[in-house]
Amino acid sequence: MMLMKMIQGVTLVVFIGYLFLWVITPTHVFWYKWLVKVRAHTFSTYFGYQGPNMLLYTSPVLFMAIVGSLYLHLRKKANQNYDEGVKEAANNKLSIWKRPMIIKGLGIVSKVELAFFLMFIALVVWSFATYIHVGFATITPMSAVENGETVWQSKLDSVALRLGLIGNLCLAFLFFPITRGSSILPLFGLTSEASVKYHIWLGHMVMVLFFSHGVCYIIYWIVTKQTSEMLKWSKTGVSNVAGELSLIAGLVMWATTIPRIRRKMFEVFFYTHYLYVIFVVFFVFHLGIAYASIMLPGFYLFMVDRFLRSLQSRANVRVVSARVLPCEALELNFSKSVDLSYTPTSNIFLNVPSISKIQWHPFTIGSSSNLEPEKLSVIIKGEGSWSKKLYQILSSPTSIDRLDVCVEGPYGPISTNFLRHDMLVMVSGGSGITPFISIFRELVFLKETLKRNVPKILLISAFKDSSDLTMLELLLPASGAPINFSKLELQIEAYVTKEKQPVANDKKQVRTIWLKSNASDAPITPILGQNGWLWLGAIISSSFVVFLLSMGLLTQFYIYPIDKNTYRVYSSGSRATLNMLLICVSIMVTCCAGFWWNKKRNTMDSKQVENMGGVIPVSSTNSWFRNMDRELESVPQQLLLQSTNVHFGERPDLKRMLFEQKESSVGVLVCGPKKLRHEVANICSSGLASNLHFESISFSW
Incomplete structure (x- = not known):
């Protein structure tokens, strides 16, 4: 019990630090002072600019997921003792925060869910206002003339960029609610099935922001006579064509979420949602893997969960x-x-x-x-x-x-x-x-x-x-x-x-x-055995370590000799492709190892289950x-x-x-x-x- 409380305390501290990071991200101090110092101490020939972003945005979330797996394993063991379970429920200080409330427009939500919702809305508003304030502060009539623009055109360019940055903030949290085997959500009294509504709301916010981002840039390019930018696929910078392809895939998914289409043509809704792969891949091509690492942790955990589910679903059950x-x-x-x-x-x-x-x-x-x-x-x-x-x-x-x-x-x-x-x-x-x-x-x-x-x-x-x-x-x-x-x-x-x-x-x-x-x-078996939460933590940690090692070696001995960490020679598209490939391979290898190891044990246990087929049908009144x-x-x-x-x-x-x-x-x-x-x-x-x-x-x- 003491260990579980310590884990909760450590997780809470890391979570508060992660939220604080998002709060200061839009500020001038973060970009021009704090991040500069972080890069100076973490920049290496192994990870380049991608390293600091993974350290700041990816590692805290994966740490919470790994520690959360240990907590859930201990919680599962404690729940097998019903006396301890009742005692914990009675003494749980979070029980008050789990009481549901009825909020118009939100339906039935607990105080925990409402608190997270309000904090996120406040974060979005704060981030957008701060980004706009910082961006507009550098726009003057003189700076606009130097760029061959008017002041309003420069401000439109700034707004378009900031809309994309806020969209990336929402995208970073989009995949957490739909990770069914999540080890993070239960830490805060949440379940995936109860959090799907937040994925829906986040999805709407992401598409509204990214659509506005794209429309503002199209208008900007038209008024500044730079329409050729719409066909630009930069070798080492932002690739506009990739962003447009990502946006199109997202808009198709978004269109099928209309309630009338989703209810009457569920298959259309279901199939088009697989376009999320295209959406994410071209999003990475659009911005590069270094910046995309900011939204990586939620999607990384989703990929681990998704691949484990695909392994489980391959066999027929009895x-x-x-x-x-x-x-x-x-x-x-x-x-x-x-x-x-x-x-x-x-x-x-x-x-x-x-x-x-x-x-x-x-x-x-x-x-x-x-x-x-x-x-x-x-x-x-x-x-x-x-x-x-x-x-x-x-x-x-x-x-x-x-x-x-x-x-x-x-x-x-x-x-x-x-x-x-x-x-x-x-x-x-x-x-x-x-x-x-x-x-x-x-x-x-x-x-x-x-x-x-x-x-x-x-x-x-x-x-x-x-x-x-x-x-x-x-x-x-x-x-x-x-x-x-x-x-x-x-x-x-x-x-x-x-x-x-x-x-x-x-x-x-x-x-x-x-x-x-x-x-x-075969009988239905636990995908990762009796100690599934421990195995999940091991898979998350080992897969990410394998990815870091392979990426570091690849960068040191292949990319760095060509690029020298200038990001001006080696293609950002090739860099993104290699990173995505390494992530997928790392997840697949570790998931398969954990799955097949436990499958062997499950197969031995399943031999003891009696085959109950072939009985004549009966009926009862x-x-x-x-x-x-x-x-x-x-x-x-x-x-x-x-x-x-x-x-x-x-x-x-x-x-x-x-x-x-x-x-x-x-x-x-x-x-x-x-x-x-x-x-x-x-x-x-x-x-x-x-x-x-x-x-x-x-x-x-």
């Missing part, structure tokens, strides 16, 4: 069975390694090549890695073309006997604090019930297996029609995974909003389909309506039915139901439509009930 529900929902059950552990509310990305070889979609994990150590369940509701196609494949009378699936993940919070409450109220709308299934199963494990005290559970679920009530069946694991929750205090209030009375339909059945597997199919004669298959189903009240033709009175809870600490979780989430958050933040604690669950991929 699909054991599928439960097909009449409400166009299904549960896929995968075989997994016992070593793979994840927290409730985690999600995983799936690819089904028979539907699309390129599309990847995130889905909530419904299983508990403790209750079901050799199985991982994913719940999918048929709401889009991809998920509906999968449902049709598995629900057809002549459904297939096997399914090829690739996965990336799981991803989720490093820990959960549900045990610190006396009661959990889980509010869901439609398929929003899926994250609560994993919480329910985890609490069953703690209560029935570990004999721990767990919170009471009140599940409030709203469905459109009675067929959706079969989603409650998924609270119980599939056949072959017995579950007992007789000692768990559970109450389910289910609301069917579109029907005013029960509709008896004997066809409403849940079918369990057992699927075959090939010998090459369900009854969620009071006073209806249905045969119940098992005691757990009877308990579940006895704990359920179904209400037809009405919506839950959430305010009344929440205020009725008198326990000293009530954790309130909500997942569903935006209107529902805001309604619950407003009730909890109203201050009318001090015992209500809103627990944020975000799925914003």
Whole structure:
């Protein structure tokens, strides 16, 4: 515990120093005094002008990522002791900062997220104002005449340059939120799935600034009769053509983010986003690798994460069975390694090549890695073309006997604090019930297996029609995974909003389909083994060391004899190409080494997992309506039915139901439509009930 606090303290100091660096970057003192001294002490024949930039902007971030990996490893070990986890949650001084707030235009955000957002906006405003002040201070009528320009033309040139500099500031932070296996975000109580909205906002800011940067320069070149500059690819300076190609790639990506295009033509949005490779490559060609090193750290960590994901996604995983529900929902059950552990509310990305070889979609994990150590369940509701196609494949009378699936993940919070409450109220709308299934199963494990005290559970679920009530069946694991929750205090209030009375339909059945597997199919395993966070820190550090060594040797023995560090002889494009190639090779080599080493160990462990293919499909009936004669298959189903009240033709009175809870600490979780989430958050933040604690669950991929 002491070591974890020391790591947090060191990380906080480095983070504050990194922010301070960005604060002073626009100032005259930084460029003409401080940076000059830094370059004088760090300039070498191995790294040249690139060295100081990597020292100032890249090394602090990579240091936080490496130290963060160690912290998360220790945190994971501590979370295996539930007493320590509860104690840490109770004593966590940051818990107040994690409480969500509702901000118009931002939605539901925690105080930590709001603080980061406000700090970044302040940094952008400060940087732009300071850049403009410093730039305009050197523009006089005499200096403009010497350059053959008017004062306003010189100021336009200065503004265009400063817009690009601010755009680079936003670009430096753009890739942090979408690094799924990030070791930095959890240090500040953030998760990648909850931070995607910041990637969206940063993306808009980047493109607005870069588009304005390009337009201002085009206007400047036209009014100063320098239109030939638009076709200039300088050998040793700024390459305008490269910048234009980067901007075009960015604009194409930006255009497809329009909500109407993204929702109705998701594949267009998805495919065009791969243009980020073109965008970044030509951005480096545009400015040179020395200046591009300022935005390198975020993209470097993203590349490490992206390559590890590509290694994991190459193999097919073993699909054991599928439960097909009449409400166009299904549960896929995968075989997994016992070593793979994840927290409730985690999600995983799936690819089904028979539907699309390129599309990847995130889905909530419904299983508990403790209750079901050799199985991982994913719940999918048929709401889009991809998920509906999968449902049709598995629900057809002549459904297939096997399914090829690739996965990336799981991803989720490093820990959960549900045990610190006396009661959990889980509010869901439609398929929003899926994250609560994993919480329910985890609490069953703690209560029935570990004999721990767990919170009471009140599940409030709203469905459109009675067929959706079969989603409650998924609270119980599939056949072959017995579950007992007789000692768990559970109450389910289910609301069917579109029907005013029960509709008896004997066809409403849940079918369990057992699927075959090939010998090459493997259980889902942790990509870097049980000590994945330590391996990630080792990969980040070793890959960057390999890059520095190879770049230093290349510069010393090949580039320096030609260029002498003047940056006026050797092509900046060739220098950038070599650096990008070395970065990619360094990441690929170290990632492959870590992945294959752990894959050997995973393969040995997976041999102990029983192959459960080839069983004849079975079906089970369900009854969620009071006073209806249905045969119940098992005691757990009877308990579940006895704990359920179904209400037809009405919506839950959430305010009344929440205020009725008198326990000293009530954790309130909500997942569903935006209107529902805001309604619950407003009730909890109203201050009318001090015992209500809103627990944020975000799925914003």
